[in-house]
Amino acid sequence: MPNQKPVFISFYKALLFIIFTNVALVTSKSTIEPCSNSDSCNSLLGYTLYTDLKVAEVASLFQVDPISILTANAIDISYPDVENHILPAQLFIKIPILCSCVDGIRKSVSTNYKTRPQDTLSSIADSIYAGLVSADQIREANSIADPTVLDVGENLLVPLPCTCFNNTDNGLPAIYLSYVVKPVDTLAGIAASYSTTITDLMNVNAMGSSSVKAGDILAVPLSACASNFPKYASDRGLIVPNGSYAITASHCVQCSCGPGSLNLYCTPASLAQSSAGCNVTSCTYGGYSNGTIITWLSSSLQPRCPGPRQFPPLVAPPSYVTRDSVFAPAPAPQSDGAITTVPKTSTVPSTGSLPGLPPALAPFGSLSDASSLVNSLATLPTALMIYFLIKLISPFSL
Template sequence: MPNQKPIFQNLFFLLLSLSIFTNVAHVSSKSTIEPCSNSDSCNAVLGYTLYTDLKVSEVASLFQVDPIAILTSNAIDISYPDVENHILPSQLFLKIPITCSCVDGIRKSVSTKYKTRPSDTLSTIADSIYSGLVSADQIREANSISDPSVLDVGQSLVVPLPCTCFNGTDNSLPATYLSYVVKPVDTLAGIAARYLTTITDLMDVNAMGSTAIKDGDILAVPLPACASNFPRYASDFGLIVPNGSYAITASHCVQCSCGPGNLNLYCMPASLAVSCSSMQCRNSNLMLGNVTFQQSSAGCNVTACHYGGYVNGTIVTSLSTSLQPRCPGAQQFPPLIAPPNSVTRDSMFAPSPSPQSNGAGTPTPKSSGVPTTTTGSLPGLGLPPANSPIASASSDASSLVNSLATFPSAFVLFIFVKLMMSMSL
């Protein structure tokens, strides 16, 4: 009888190699992969569905973010009493603002830590508590867990979360990116319509070969946004606010909004301001957000006090004057909503406010502490489009992961049968 040992060895190594490839595919990200080669970070957004009733502060603790930042990102009125302890209903969809970093050459957020509880498993943490934004294998790998069936109560786990930056632009316009977990009822056309983008744009951003999506996929969805031009040494450098929402900055002293009628960032004092540096523009009596204008035969002379970033505990302001063809109207604000107590079908899927809205009838935020008679305009950043070479690199990486993840198990069986047949010859 011929020596069958080499055949069995070859079979063993073949199956081992395929097993390794399969495991790599399992722990790879199920979201868009954006390669990176520096330590720069950006503002990004997670689409999160509450797994149970939670206080605003409890949601914030899950992601280690400012609870007020969660409220303003969702245009929820922060002037309500004790709003941080308001109980949000289960299945409510929220946009969670996060910092997207560059880790091991890939964009991701790793600032979230979770303390395990007695009933936790990696699967319940990933699928339920973090609503499918991460997989159990990704948590296991990030924390070097050898036996996932054994979790110590109170153990602190790093929860790697998906995010993308793409230079803060989409088709050369300012944008921030939402990591969206696909629901069973979703279609790519429906997601594109909901977030005011196109099917083509979503396919380009996510390096998709077809429009097919499935439950649990994570898509990077570009949201039109208002970009700041603060100096690099400002602590809020790179602030970008999605259209139809707000952001809180400068130690809760300044509130900035975007839209609905344009993509010009508008900042003003926040109602939460308690102990803040001066918000008055030098050499004028105008406060942050104030605008004056005077009609003349040549046009309208407009003077405005703008926010220029938070530097070493100081609120930087700048005074601008311009001659415009006509005097601007009143500042339009994104509509504010009361803290939610219930969930409707529409709110479960978080429609995005329309940038094309004329803003008619939208109320002035209750946090307003100054007259708001016109827009405060800060130019956006001129950056490369999202489908630049970095997005192409993302396409290659995504294609590799997808090909590994779909490696047919039938092929393994075919090779096994062929080897067994050759042994019998």
């Protein structure tokens, strides 16, 4: 009579498979956007300073240009010695980052951190990077076998959350901010702070309800102005969130997105007049190519270009935290009747359905804290490997 495999062994293996499948999940707190190509986009992080830091130190923490941090928050870059200005602890600012497509998922992988004495993965994730990443995500990204042992001076990759959704929201230009939910936050409050709607936030983040919990990371669409520079321009695809500005053309031109228009408003930068290499001779800017500023009109250099002023009011670098120390965007810009070229909306599949219909052309995200097809597929190979390993070492066979 052939040997009968005990039923409890099959049950035991099935149970182990389910357990290891769940253990293998490195739970992300952020919205996941699947992707299938190697393109990248501009994105933003909502970051709360864990201690007093110079502007240059914050920039070093994320490996970005200090000037880009200042312009993203509408801070005046002509302030004396601005890069060495000390920003106060608990200040909330927006950090511009490059959002890439890595292993089929949108994330930023351009940030590295050099460990110091007393650092732990938890302190790096929760304190230094203000909850934008988890300790498990850092451990997995760096293949750390023992998370309790970190060598001083070790260079760690810090994967950070970001989304692109083709830089559109409801068919209009947008940049997405990765926002860490605070204990006092509500979805209605977040929507009001960033001039969007509860419905839009729920659709973008594939939320089944309007409840949020502290530590979750939401993708928040910020209205923006997109450029229509030619393809050969090095700054083609420039997109600027409403209420902020950007420096381009080798720091010679500044472009802003102001209320009342969906189009960029570009002028000679405040640094241009003191730089002999700028040669900005026009108020009509059409991109930067091979070291040349492309223009269609020629006029004398002016500190302020003619026409309605659309540049956002700039502020001095903050030295203390107030209740209003959140650099939120201005109200969404409105169409001025001009024809604006808008990229097609991203077609990202949703992992859940929401009651009613979403706004037209609204992007759909996938919140990994919920049941996510993306997470299941991403971790299935790991789970299968564990399963077959158990099968191999077991004295019984299936």
